[in-house]
Amino acid sequence: MRYTLYYWPTIQGRGEFVRLALEEADIRYDDIARTDGGEDVMLSLLDDDRVAQPPFAPPFLKAGKLLIGQTANILLFLGERHGLAPESSGGRLWTHQLQLTIADLVAEVHDAHHPIAASLYYEDQKREAKKRAANLIGERLPKYLDYFERVLERNPRGSNYLVGARVTYADLSAFQLVAGLQYAFPKAMARLGKKRARLIQLHARVAERPRIASYLASSRRIPFNEQGIFRHYPELDS
Amino acid sequence: MRYTLYYWPTIQGRGEFVRLALEEADIRYDDIARTDGGEDVMLSLLDDDRVAQPPFAPPFLKAGKLLIGQTANILLFLGERHGLAPESSGGRLWTHQLQLTIADLVAEVHDAHHPIAASLYYEDQKREAKKRAANLIGERLPKYLDYFERVLERNPRGSNYLVGARVTYADLSAFQLVAGLQYAFPKAMARLGKKRARLIQLHARVAERPRIASYLASSRRIPFNEQGIFRHYPELDS
Numbered sequence: 001m002r003y004t005l006y007y008w009p010t011i012q013g014r015g016e017f018v019r020l021a022l023e024e025a026d027i028r029y030d031d032i033a034r035t036d037g038g039e040d041v042m043l044s045l046l047d048d049d050r051v052a053q054p055p056f057a058p059p060f061l062k063a064g065k066l067l068i069g070q071t072a073n074i075l076l077f078l079g080e081r082h083g084l085a086p087e088s089s090g091g092r093l094w095t096h097q098l099q100l101t102i103a104d105l106v107a108e109v110h111d112a113h114h115p116i117a118a119s120l121y122y123e124d125q126k127r128e129a130k131k132r133a134a135n136l137i138g139e140r141l142p143k144y145l146d147y148f149e150r151v152l153e154r155n156p157r158g159s160n161y162l163v164g165a166r167v168t169y170a171d172l173s174a175f176q177l178v179a180g181l182q183y184a185f186p187k188a189m190a191r192l193g194k195k196r197a198r199l200i201q202l203h204a205r206v207a208e209r210p211r212i213a214s215y216l217a218s219s220r221r222i223p224f225n226e227q228g229i230f231r232h233y234p235e236l237d238s
Numbered sequence: 239m240r241y242t243l244y245y246w247p248t249i250q251g252r253g254e255f256v257r258l259a260l261e262e263a264d265i266r267y268d269d270i271a272r273t274d275g276g277e278d279v280m281l282s283l284l285d286d287d288r289v290a291q292p293p294f295a296p297p298f299l300k301a302g303k304l305l306i307g308q309t310a311n312i313l314l315f316l317g318e319r320h321g322l323a324p325e326s327s328g329g330r331l332w333t334h335q336l337q338l339t340i341a342d343l344v345a346e347v348h349d350a351h352h353p354i355a356a357s358l359y360y361e362d363q364k365r366e367a368k369k370r371a372a373n374l375i376g377e378r379l380p381k382y383l384d385y386f387e388r389v390l391e392r393n394p395r396g397s398n399y400l401v402g403a404r405v406t407y408a409d410l411s412a413f414q415l416v417a418g419l420q421y422a423f424p425k426a427m428a429r430l431g432k433k434r435a436r437l438i439q440l441h442a443r444v445a446e447r448p449r450i451a452s453y454l455a456s457s458r459r460i461p462f463n464e465q466g467i468f469r470h471y472p473e474l475d476s
Contacts, residue, residue: 052392053332056339056385066328070338072310077331090304093315094291100308101294107345115353116366117373128354128366135355147294154290 002028006042007059009033011228012180012221014071014106015059020172021075023215025082031220033058072099075169084169095163098151098170102177105144109184110229112136113236122226122233133236137188141181145196148174152198159198160205167209174199175206180230185237240266244280245297247271249466250418250459252309252344253297258410259313261453263320269458271296310337313407322407333401336389336408340415343382347422348467350374351474360464360471371474375426379419383434386412390436397436398443405447412437413444418468423475 005022007015009031022029032038042058045051055069061077068074076096079085085095110118115132116125148162157165162174178199182189193200206212215221224230243260245253247269260267270276280296283289293307299315306312314334317323323333348356353370354363386400395403400412416437420427431438444450453459462468 049392052394053335054385054388054392055335056342056382066331068331068335070335073331073335073338076334093304093306093311096314097291097293097306097308097311100311104294104345107342111349111353115349116369117377119373119377128369131354131366135357139355139357144294147292150292154287154292156290 001064002030004030004032004062005059006032006045006055006062009039010222010225012176012224012230013059013228016176016222017071017102017169017173018059018061018074018078019220020176020212020215021078021082021084021169023220024167024169024172024209024211025078025084026211027078027082072096072103075099075173079169084167084172086164086166086168091163095168095170098148098162099173101144101147102170102173105140105177106180106229108136108140109180113231113233122231126235129233129236133233134238137185137192137238141185141188141192145192145199149196149199152202159201161202167206171202171206172212175203175212178203179207180224183224184230184232186232187237239302240268242268242270242300243297244270244283244293244300247277248460248463250414250462250468251297251466254414254460255309255340255407255411256297256299256312256316257458258414258450258453259316259320259322259407261458262405262407262410262447262449263316263322264449265316265320310334310341313337313411317407322405322410324402324404324406329401333406333408336386336400337411339382339385340408340411343378343415344418344467346374346378347418351469351471360469364473367471367474371471372476375423375430375476379423379426379430383430383437386437387434390440397439399440405444409440409444410450413441413450416441417445418462421462422468422470424470425475 005015005018007013033042053067059071059074060067060069061074068077079095080092085092112133113122113129114125115128122129151162152159155162161167162170207216243253243256245251271280291305297309297312298305298307299312306315317333318330323330350371351360351367352363353366360367389400390397399405400408445454
């Protein structure tokens, strides 16, 4: 079955966590908003009264009759259907738990440059952003990075992956998390990464997977930029 | 099987979404941190190197050998095992999607009184909180409340519940969301509630369910207070 991904066409954003899973699982999909007139298709679907189960916001995925919203929920579906999560229900819950923890950090990273309102320009909340980014780098990032390092360290099947002995969507998302943090906060991550070697190695391990490597080298991978979640504002990095 | 809930003993917080599901499903559970010495048990478990699948933070639930973290993930588990979600995989994904959207709003409500850092006192970020709360009430709340109203309006099985014709954990969480918002922002919700009658009615419908009603009347229900997520600071309400 060919899937349709609905997400903003000019940013990685939350859609990127879905794109990475689609690419790793070698699923045929249309990134619809990046096609001619596709963004209007996405926006009109969001406004369509006939959609009985409307998504709140992109990303959402059309898979046959299913229209699935919420990034972690889309990954729950893809993981189960396409072998990017363990077979056992306990293993799936654990994988999803890690994904939801990654999602919490992603939201905090976004709010570091938009602490007052997503609808206001960064320039209009820059002073507050400096305070929040300092807290993110000083307190929150170490706490989250230590957590994922700990999960890798304690994995009974070894530290190559977060869950068990095979790659899951949580590993793909951890790759994207580290990639985004290294783009947004190169100084802080150079320092913080030293003590979280397993997590940094996981990022490299995922990047070298054949399908991920070819995706990252393709035009399908949108470069990081200052409209997405991970933004490089030098004044926020330290 | 008797479950153990691990959550902070003096607030509703995110644990309340789990408590409501446990109560509605009539599950026997220990709210461990509210028992003698139980909070230390919770904290030492968070620091226990032998826990192979450690939670990042409370709430987490022990169910036999499973230790499940992340509120929405716990509800995914309870919904499937205890009849608080549809049988179909599509129905379960839709219910979870709504839960994750509720969780997003809950995080925004928390950050309205803590826009700079969760670790700082409200008093130390009051000025920024006023700005963020104004945006929450002016932009975000209407957008989210309209969304849930729309979901109720479009439910093919009627507007009594968010999903299908029977109560799910998403309805219980929507109840808690409305209850918390009405506590934190009475002025704003009196105004905003008028145009979202289905959602306000859902709150009343859930409150009247026998098990929920008896839970709300019991000492197990911790009153709202200014240490939780939903805080009533009159200066933030408008």
